[in-house]
Amino acid sequence: MSPDEKVLLERTLKLSEENNKILRNIEARARRAAIYGFIKLLIILLPFVIGYFFLEPYIRQAFQVYTELLNSI
16 A cells, blocks of 8 residues: 555545544434424423313303304394
8 A cells, every 4th residue: 555545545534534523413413403393392282282171171161152152043
């Protein structure tokens, strides 16, 4: 192996190690972004779901009153 080839191989090794480090960082960021996105979705939707289950008897009662009112008219 000539000295030029050895230098090129060492440079290629350095570059591939650097690329691997960058790709790991990108993958970790993407994973964190997916997890945070899921958490944000839960934070947005959870109050609606809890509110529906809490208010569901009142909504049902109001709907019954409304249908009785429509039937009487």
